[in-house]
Amino acid sequence: MLTPADLRAHLLAVRLAGVVATTREASLLSYRLFAARDPRALIGIEPACSWGQRELLALMADRCGVSADPGCVFGQDVIDPDRTLAALDGYATRLALAARRRSPVLLGTGHPGRLLGFYAELADALSAAGCAVLTPAQGRCVDITTRFGLRTHNLHYHRGVGLVRAADPERSGCEPGAHTHSPLPVRTALAAAAEAGEPLPELVIGDHGWACGAGQLGFEVLALADVNDPAPFVGEAEGRVSVVVPLDDGVRGDHYLPLARYVLDRACLSH
Structure with missing residues (x-):
């Protein structure tokens, strides 16, 4: 079983926290x-409130540990590993509650190349605990605006985790799925479930648009987020996202698996 000290060392060693790859310039932009x-x-x-750049910087300093100095405009950003650990503990507490209640859950990621394994571990454990892991709108088309224009994607689930894949076979090499910040996949999934009279989730677990889109619609949400994505942290500050874990979302996928083991251990959901 990973101790907090073990996980803290891992976070720093693989740069999930501490000095991370995300640049200060990218965060400020x-x-x-x-x-x-x-x-x-x-x-x-x-946002319900007016969030200027200074207010956002203060929020991200509080939630993530980035420098609150507006004069710091270059270099690598920093995530406080103790804030990451504290958020993971809150994440685990809410997972344990969902398991006790056997709540229906929906999981999805806009970063499947990195985070799919993390969520798949949670989906397996929640399913084993008796939670229904929902997969609405499987195969449904989702048109997402990208920097290359409007692109059609298909909604898929892998081990219970929602993601989108390019509908064009020539662009399908981005398996296991496409990177997207769009909230359209989760909106499509939730709308399809409602229209079909299927169960709706009591908890949504994800990142990027999956987390923010569900939170905006009033669903309880657990999220992972990097320091250059302020939206989930604003959602948390305004009460639309329950827990956001600050971490670098661009490291190797296997580096997130100890985090999954840690939260499942803390939630008493280990296999």
Whole structure:
């Protein structure tokens, strides 16, 4: 069983926390876009409050441990590993509650190349605990605006985790799925379930648009987020996302598996 000290050492060793690969420039650009209410940065959240760049920087310093100095504009960003650990503990507490209640859950990721394994471990454990792992709108088309224009994707589930794949076979080499910040996949999944009279989730677990889109619709959400994605943290601050774990979302996929083991151990859901 991983101790908090073990996991903290892992976070720092693989740069999930501490000095991370995300640049300060990328983070500040995202804060500017969010303050301007650019949909590329909102990713499904519609802020109730006015969030300027200074307010966002203060929020991210509080939730993630980035520098609160607006004069710090270059270099690598920093995530406080103790904030990551504290958020993972909150994440585990909510997973345990879902398992006790045998709540229906929906899992999805916009970063399947990195995070799919993490969520798949959670899906397996929740299913074993008696939770229904929902897979609505399997195969449904989702048109997503990208930097290359409007692209059609198909909604798929792998080991119970939602993701999108390019509908064009010539672009299907991005398996296991496409990277997207769009909230459209989770909106499509939830709308399909409602229209068919199928169960709706009591808990949504994901990142990017999956987390923000579900939170905006009033579903309880657990999220992972990098420091250049302020939207989930704003959602948490405004009460639409229950827990956000700050971490670098771009490291190797196997580096997230100890985090899955840690939260499942803490939630008493280990196999």
